[in-house]
Amino acid sequence: MGKVAVIGAGLAGSEAAFKIATSGFKVDLYEMRPVKTTPAHRTEGFAELVCSNSLGGKDITTGSGLLKEEMRLLGSLIVSVAEEFSVPAGGALAVDRVKFSRRITEILENHPNIKVIRKEVTQLPEGYNFIIIATGPLTSEAFSKVIQRLTGSEYLYFYDAIAPTVDADTVDFSKGFWGDRYGKGKGDYFNCVLNEEEYEIFYNELINGKQVPLKDFEKAVFFEGCLPIEEMARRGKQTLLFGPMKPVGLIDPKTGKQPFAVIQLRKENREGTLLSLVGFQTKLKYPEQKRIFRLIPALKDATFVRLGSIHRNTFIQSHRVLKPTLQLKKDPRILFAGQITGVEGYAASAATGILAGINVVRMLKGKEPTVPPETTMLGGLVRYITEPKEELQPMNPNFSLLPDLDKKVRDKRRRKLLKAERALKDMEIFASQWKN
Numbered sequence: 001m002g003k004v005a006v007i008g009a010g011l012a013g014s015e016a017a018f019k020i021a022t023s024g025f026k027v028d029l030y031e032m033r034p035v036k037t038t039p040a041h042r043t044e045g046f047a048e049l050v051c052s053n054s055l056g057g058k059d060i061t062t063g064s065g066l067l068k069e070e071m072r073l074l075g076s077l078i079v080s081v082a083e084e085f086s087v088p089a090g091g092a093l094a095v096d097r098v099k100f101s102r103r104i105t106e107i108l109e110n111h112p113n114i115k116v117i118r119k120e121v122t123q124l125p126e127g128y129n130f131i132i133i134a135t136g137p138l139t140s141e142a143f144s145k146v147i148q149r150l151t152g153s154e155y156l157y158f159y160d161a162i163a164p165t166v167d168a169d170t171v172d173f174s175k176g177f178w179g180d181r182y183g184k185g186k187g188d189y190f191n192c193v194l195n196e197e198e199y200e201i202f203y204n205e206l207i208n209g210k211q212v213p214l215k216d217f218e219k220a221v222f223f224e225g226c227l228p229i230e231e232m233a234r235r236g237k238q239t240l241l242f243g244p245m246k247p248v249g250l251i252d253p254k255t256g257k258q259p260f261a262v263i264q265l266r267k268e269n270r271e272g273t274l275l276s277l278v279g280f281q282t283k284l285k286y287p288e289q290k291r292i293f294r295l296i297p298a299l300k301d302a303t304f305v306r307l308g309s310i311h312r313n314t315f316i317q318s319h320r321v322l323k324p325t326l327q328l329k330k331d332p333r334i335l336f337a338g339q340i341t342g343v344e345g346y347a348a349s350a351a352t353g354i355l356a357g358i359n360v361v362r363m364l365k366g367k368e369p370t371v372p373p374e375t376t377m378l379g380g381l382v383r384y385i386t387e388p389k390e391e392l393q394p395m396n397p398n399f400s401l402l403p404d405l406d407k408k409v410r411d412k413r414r415r416k417l418l419k420a421e422r423a424l425k426d427m428e429i430f431a432s433q434w435k436n
């Protein structure tokens with residue numbers, strides 16, 4: 001029988017170890033807490049929720065709700081324990097975080113196939129047939145260096161500067177034009193145009209917007225390369241016009257002139273259904289981001305599918321180093337799961353842990369590793385993080401990750417419902433067949 005190590009007993013590592021153990025295989029689960037802790041964790045419990053106590057919405061017409069339903073079909077430990085200790089939270093699955101983590105710890109510590117080893121892993125442990133790395137966004141420094149050696153240093157990020165992303169369907173394309181600066185490129189940018197007066201209003205709101213207070217461990221100096229947009233604006237009224245809002249090299253076809261200022265939107269996925277605001281990473285509070293960015297004429301009615309943020313986050317460039325099966329291309333006996341792969345949020349991290357566990361079980365049985373169909377949220381998510389692109393930014397589950405099944409259906413909710421039903425049907429088949 002093969003030997004498996006799972007490193008990190010967070011959301012992803014707990015799911016992976018549980019899947020392997022309940023499939024009848026032995027697994028060593030390494031967790032460094034309480035011997036060494038992270039700047040965000042407070043306890044020694046497994047699957048500790050470090051911030052919000054919510055695992056996101058339950059409605060299957062939301063990306064996060066659909067993903068959790070798929071996880072349930074795959075026998076998720078996190079989802080079943082979350083339901084056991086849920087607390088009222090409207091449409092969201094929120095939990096009593098202490099009882100939740102305590103129960104998961106109990107289940108894993110008492111499982112006959114799991115051996116828990118409480119120590120910081122500083123080298124890749126030897127003597128294992130398969131290793132799952134699930135050390136999360138706050139991977140210890142010593143182990144980050146190991147990952148860096150495994151993936152190549154240029155493929156490991158330590159800070160995460162996320163720019164807001166909007167649903168392309170909600171952008172007013174009459175308030176700007178497509179084009180690259182100096183005509184270089186393939187026309188992947190949409191330029192939202194602002195005149196002087198619009199810029200003035202936007203600028204004043206931006207510098208006075210309410211910011212999220214920095215947590216102690218985040219009080220790092222911002223890199224010049226990823227300054228929050230409002231920080232940059234505070235350096236002077238002209239700074240943005242020479243930075244991310246510079247209009248040079250762009251001619252508005254409507255006026256034949258260079259606009260006063262632009263905000264560029266870049267396609268975030270192949271289909272172009274998601275567009276991100278280039279260079280607009282921010283520490284503004286979420287409601288402030290929506291209010292202020294909707295002052296940009298083209299974004300007046302925009303739906304934000306992701307809001308901007310900057311925080312410490314260790315993650316690999318999965319699209320360069322991982323297969324969709326979550327195996328390291330260079331060494332397929334090593335798999336990655338959780339936020340370190342570039343997915344974001346409790347549920348998405350846990351879901352990738354289940355997939356890593358499934359693939360290790362398959363390989364232990366001498367079978368090829370697998371990926372859920374692309375019509376499922378988990379299938380869409382792992383394809384998204386591993387498909388070729390310029391750069392990876394952490395990704396939440398979102399409906400635009402799934403192929404459009406019926407473009408003719410106008411009603412958005414109905415289209416989502418159709419996608420969700422199809423996803424669940426396909427996941428049910430996958431869940432019943434992955435063991436074969």
Ligand SMILES: Cc1cc2nc3c(=O)[nH]c(=O)nc-3n(C[C@H](O)[C@H](O)[C@H](O)COP(=O)(O)OP(=O)(O)OC[C@H]3O[C@@H](n4cnc5c(N)ncnc54)[C@H](O)[C@@H]3O)c2cc1C
Binds near residue numbers: 051119
């Ligand atoms: C400050 C902060 C706030 C967040 N808030 C939210 C939120 O509100 N909602 C949300 O959905 N998501 C939030 N996230 C994201 C969320 O934490 C992650 O998506 C999720 O916890 C990731 O799961 P994971 O299993 O990948 O990592 P974790 O849950 O972090 O698990 C990784 C585990 O690995 C252990 N470990 C690290 N290095 C080593 C080592 N060398 N040896 C042994 N063990 C090691 C850690 O102790 C930890 O237990 C937040 C993240 C951070 C950092």
